[in-house]
Amino acid sequence: MIFNSEISGQQQHTTSPVVTGGSVIALVYNGGVIVGTDTLCSYGSMAAFKNVQKIAQISKNTIYASSGEYSDFQQVVKELAKIDRSALQYDDGVHPSPKDYGNFLARLSYKKRCKINPLYLQNVIAGFHNGERYLGLIDIYGTYLESNFITTGFASYFCKAIISNYWNENCTLDQAKQVIRECFKVLFCRDCRAHDVIQLAYVDAQGAHIEESERVETKWDFNGFKSRANEKLHTQ
Amino acid sequence: MLKHLYDTDCVTWSPQGKLFQVEYAMEAVKQGSICLGLKSNENVVLCSLKRQPSELAGYQEKQFKIDDHMAIAIAGLTADARVLCKYMRTECLEYKYTYESHHPVGRLVFKVAEKSQHKTQSGAKRPYGVGLLVAGIDPNGVHLFETCPSGNYYEYKCQAIGSRSQAARTYFESWFHLFEKSTLEQLILHGLSAIKKAIMEDEELNEKNVEVGILGKNLKFTHLNAQELRDYITKLEQFSPNSQIQQE
Numbered sequence: 200m201i202f203n204s205e206i207s208g209q210q211q212h213t214t215s216p217v218v219t220g221g222s223v224i225a226l227v228y229n230g231g232v233i234v235g236t237d238t239l240c241s242y243g244s245m246a247a248f249k250n251v252q253k254i255a256q257i258s259k260n261t262i263y264a265s266s267g268e269y270s271d272f273q274q275v276v277k278e279l280a281k282i283d284r285s286a287l288q289y290d291d292g293v294h295p296s297p298k299d300y301g302n303f304l305a306r307l308s309y310k311k312r313c314k315i316n317p318l319y320l321q322n323v324i325a326g327f328h329n330g331e332r333y334l335g336l337i338d339i340y341g342t343y344l345e346s347n348f349i350t351t352g353f354a355s356y357f358c359k360a361i362i363s364n365y366w367n368e369n370c371t372l373d374q375a376k377q378v379i380r381e382c383f384k385v386l387f388c389r390d391c392r393a394h395d396v397i398q399l400a401y402v403d404a405q406g407a408h409i410e411e412s413e414r415v416e417t418k419w420d421f422n423g424f425k426s427r428a429n430e431k432l433h434t435q
Numbered sequence: 436m437l438k439h440l441y442d443t444d445c446v447t448w449s450p451q452g453k454l455f456q457v458e459y460a461m462e463a464v465k466q467g468s469i470c471l472g473l474k475s476n477e478n479v480v481l482c483s484l485k486r487q488p489s490e491l492a493g494y495q496e497k498q499f500k501i502d503d504h505m506a507i508a509i510a511g512l513t514a515d516a517r518v519l520c521k522y523m524r525t526e527c528l529e530y531k532y533t534y535e536s537h538h539p540v541g542r543l544v545f546k547v548a549e550k551s552q553h554k555t556q557s558g559a560k561r562p563y564g565v566g567l568l569v570a571g572i573d574p575n576g577v578h579l580f581e582t583c584p585s586g587n588y589y590e591y592k593c594q595a596i597g598s599r600s601q602a603a604r605t606y607f608e609s610w611f612h613l614f615e616k617s618t619l620e621q622l623i624l625h626g627l628s629a630i631k632k633a634i635m636e637d638e639e640l641n642e643k644n645v646e647v648g649i650l651g652k653n654l655k656f657t658h659l660n661a662q663e664l665r666d667y668i669t670k671l672e673q674f675s676p677n678s679q680i681q682q683e
Contacts, residue, residue: 293539293575302535 212316216268218242220253221393222354223264223323224382227332227347227368228375231403232325234262235379237386238412239394240269246394254400256407258283261297261326262400266352267339268319275318278307297326301335301343309341321351327402350382353390358382372401384415436462446558456562457555460584463564464596467510469633470497471595471603472568472579473626475617479570479579481508481648482626484597484634498648502527503655504537504572506648510597511565511584519547519567540571544580544588552586562586566596570650577652595629603629610676617679623647623659623667624674631671640668 218240225234240248253272254264257279265272279300286294295303301324311317322337336342336349347368350358366378376399386393395417400409423429441447442455449455470483485494498508499516501523509516523543530538547567554560562584569580581596582588593611595603606629614622626647631640638644642664650656659667 289539289542289545291539291541291545291575293542293573295534296536296574299534299536303533306533 210316213268213271213319216271216319218247218269219392220251220266220269220272221390222350222352222358222383222386223253223266223321224351224354224358224362224379225264225323225325225334225349226362226366226375226378227334228372228401229369230372231327231401232332232334233372233375233379233399233401234264234323234325235376235383235397235399236264236266237383237394238396238398239392241392244391246392249394249396250412252398252409252412254398254409255279256400256409257300258294258326259406260328260402261295261300261324262402262407262409263300263322263324264400265320265322267321271318271320275304275307275320275322279304296328297324297333298328298335298345300324300326301333301337301345304335305337305341305343307341308337308339312340323349323351325400325402326407327404330404353386353393354382357385357389361385372403375401380415384417387415387417444558445555445560445562454555454585457585460562460564461566464511464566464583465598465600467512467565467597468497469595469597469600469603469630470508470510470568471593471600471607471626471629472508472570472591473593473607473611473614473622473629474570474577474579475614475619475622476577478619478622478649478651478654479572479577480619480622480626480650481506481568481570481646482623482630483508483510483646484630485644485646487644494643496646498646498658500648500656501543501569501571502531502537504650505540505543506570506650506656508568508570508646508648509565510568512563513565515563516565516567519550519563519565522550523547537573539573539575540569540578540580541573541575541590543571544569544582547582548586548588551582551584555584555586568594568596570648570656572650572652595633599633602632606632613676613679619649619651619654620670621679623649624671625676627667627671628674628676640671641665642668 236253240251255276324335326333336344383397387395398412441449445456468484468486472481483497487494499520500506527538554562567582571578579591593607642661647659
């Protein structure tokens, strides 16, 4: 049910997302963690905003990305940045570790889920702290999982096989990047709401690095497409 | 301390710029029995002398665990200490619930100090009559803080508060340069030596009237039990800080 809030003043609950971001893929590699997203925000099935950054740096050694409602992503970035700034307030140089952010986000998501007004997101927190790599997945219900690799959205269906076959937790940064690029290639071909421009970001001992967006290479000049052999009318 | 003009409430300054009610509250801390703390690179040790109200009574505990990584020793009004202890425990629990990690020590002391200061700026409230020694370990290192009723807090390498604490502080001033590299056992013996300076002539240290709490980077806060206390008090006879210098 949707109430007209001007008349009844009732709080509305997020029942379906409006502007959405696509899959997030995150992997650990030998020197840190890497996260990849595409740069598209869809308005339903319309590819509305094609150059959106969906990875945010929230502290020196932690980055955050999510798929789902983009306005919720923006709100979460603000909430997490507030925590990082608390170090300034207390003047004690203590910064939360990536795991602290992950747990905080899990508590926040769970609280909102209990009020039937969720943050419509699958969240990924990635970081490198005290020599340890961290990847956390927090879903719309507040479920909290740590893992060596994380996929959200359609990537969970299409990309796990690619990751299994071509990635291991001690690969190099370049190898991990190639695996992610390969995954987004497949996603662009098979997921209607995916885009071929992606962005990668990684966190290592030196801190967080968010790279410029790049276009994945896809091939469209197949003979089959040119001859349109698939499209011949079948007569009975 | 003698009575002064301008000392009726917290909201009256004296012409010399003092808040007498706050000063009087700090007197309450000085009346409590001694407790002290000292830290090395790896450990913090809290020692306190427990008072027995009468022969029929038990000894008043002075050290309380706040969380696995933090503990306090109190001097002053035990009832006020209980309030602060409960507050600190609640804060640590909430922090752990939200972040799954330990509350940074300095931050909690800051919160306690803020709470204490609040009580010094109201016509209807009185300051807390208790001083805390907060021992804690967090990613920033090993900490020992003192809070006082005024709302100030200080970080220390070693500190003693309460009755006759000056004697213990004098001991610390002579030997604190050894503490950083001391082992846990040496630290405990230093703490007990310092407490020994502060007891009356006719009193003796025994496992009933002394309380020792230890905390380490890989050691959750624990109290020494009666047998361990007896052993350490026995070792105290042979212990001298000079022997530690010869070892190094």
